[in-house]
Amino acid sequence: MGPTDVPLAVWIGISALFGLVIGSFLNVVIHRWPRGESIVFPGSHCGSCDAPVRPYDNIPVVSYLLLGGKCRSCGQSFSVRYPAVELLTGVLFAMACVVDGPSLKLVFDCLFIAMVIPLVFIDADVRLLPSAITVPGLAFAFVSALVVPKLVGMSPKIGGGGFALGLGASPDWYVSLVNAAAGATLGGGLLFVLGVAYEVVRKREGMGLGDVSMMCFVGAYLGWELTLLTILLASIVGSVVGVAAARGRRIDEFQVPFGVFLGIGAIISLLAGTRILAWYLGLMN
Numbered sequence: 453m454g455p456t457d458v459p460l461a462v463w464i465g466i467s468a469l470f471g472l473v474i475g476s477f478l479n480v481v482i483h484r485w486p487r488g489e490s491i492v493f494p495g496s497h498c499g500s501c502d503a504p505v506r507p508y509d510n511i512p513v514v515s516y517l518l519l520g521g522k523c524r525s526c527g528q529s530f531s532v533r534y535p536a537v538e539l540l541t542g543v544l545f546a547m548a549c550v551v552d553g554p555s556l557k558l559v560f561d562c563l564f565i566a567m568v569i570p571l572v573f574i575d576a577d578v579r580l581l582p583s584a585i586t587v588p589g590l591a592f593a594f595v596s597a598l599v600v601p602k603l604v605g606m607s608p609k610i611g612g613g614g615f616a617l618g619l620g621a622s623p624d625w626y627v628s629l630v631n632a633a634a635g636a637t638l639g640g641g642l643l644f645v646l647g648v649a650y651e652v653v654r655k656r657e658g659m660g661l662g663d664v665s666m667m668c669f670v671g672a673y674l675g676w677e678l679t680l681l682t683i684l685l686a687s688i689v690g691s692v693v694g695v696a697a698a699r700g701r702r703i704d705e706f707q708v709p710f711g712v713f714l715g716i717g718a719i720i721s722l723l724a725g726t727r728i729l730a731w732y733l734g735l736m737n
Contacts, residue, residue, distance in 0.1 A: 463554045464546045467562070471545030472512035474566050475538035482537065482573045486580055500528035512538040533573070541569060547723050560596045561722060564673050567592070568715045571666060575711035581662030586669045593672035594632050601628035604726060605677025613677075631675040639671025639679040640664045663710050670718045678725040685717035686710065 477491075484491050496505040503525035509515045516535040522528060544565050552558035567589045575581050596602075601624040608614035614627045644664045671679040690713035721728075 458554065460549075460553065464549045467549035467558070468542040468546040470562070471542035472538050474545070474562075475541030475569075476510065476512045478541060478566060478570050478573075479534050479537050481570045482577070485570070485582055485584070486574055486578045501526035512542075537569065537573065541566070544569075544719065544723075551723055557600045560600055563592065564589075564596075564722065565719060568670070568718055572712050572715035575662075575709040575715075579660075579709045581660070581666045581711045583662070583665055586662070586665040589669035590636065590665075590672055593636070593669055594629065596673060597628040597632035598625055601625050602631055602673075602675050603627060604631075604675050604729075606631035606634070606675060632672040634676040635671035635674055635679045636668045637671070638676045639667035639683070642683065643667050663714065666711055666714055670714065674718065674721055674725070677729065678721040681725050681728060682714065682717040682721045685720055686713040689713045689716055 480491050480496070494504075496510055497503060500523060503523065506524075509519060509524055513535045516530065521530050521532065521535075523530065545562050548561045548565065549558055552561055567585055571581055571585055603612075603614065603624060606612065606614040606617075606619075606627055608620050608622060608624070608627050610620070614620065614622070614630070617630070619627050619630065644661075647660070647664070667679070667683070670682060674682060690708055690710060693713070694708045
């Protein structure tokens with residue numbers, strides 16, 4: 453009995469459970485990494501009374517609900533973000549399984565999601581995109597491109613981007629690496645140019661190098677076409693949220709952590725990017 457003999461619904465459930473567990477670990481990363489603390493030691497504990505969280509009180513989502521969102525020892529409330537991150541990770545892992553099915557691609561896509569989520573929440577908290585995630589993420593993206601070729605926007609077939617570049621006779625893994633390099637260059641390069649242009653015109657920093665580093669990582673994983681879609685989606689979502697949050701203040705004076713929206717755009721592009729592009733091209737035709 454192989455993986456394909458197991459009903460997809462079972463794989464989706466397994467993916468969701470793994471996501472809940474990984475989400476619990478991501479909460480540790482999100483909380484401790486910006487503070488320069490170890491993500492391994494000490495174990496999970498209450499930030500108010502330092503009481504260790506027992507294994508039976510550390511079941512993702514369930515323990516939070518059973519405890520009413522409070523520490524068993526001192527009664528201090530825990531942030532609702534903890535179960536939210538766990539639930540979000542579980543849902544996204546399940547959605548990735550729906551898209552990929554039981555495959556090696558699913559493993560890499562879930563790892564990509566698990567890297568993007570802490571970037572989003574850390575940037576939202578302290579406006580920081582740790583290079584300790586983005587730089588290894590870039591290496592991970594190239595390994596992924598080599599193991600599971602990604603040819604979106606770079607197909608070596610006649611009419612594809614790879615064929616236009618003279619890669620029609622090249623193996624898929626090589627075309628995939630070219631796509632990863634193009635995505636990293638386009639993603640990081642475009643944000644760098646926009647940041648410099650904004651600083652020249654507005655006389656203040658508009659795009660940090662953390663955003664550039666993040667888009668090098670995201671671009672290398674998604675490829676050049678989905679990278680453009682990621683930046684477009686991030687700009688649209690960021691503009692809508694920025695206008696809503698400004699509440700009468702001048703929008704150009706209201707700063708929002710762009711890494712949050714880049715992460716949202718990246719995950720949407722990962723899970724639905726090819727469908728969005730197909731829909732758009734259908735409208736154009």
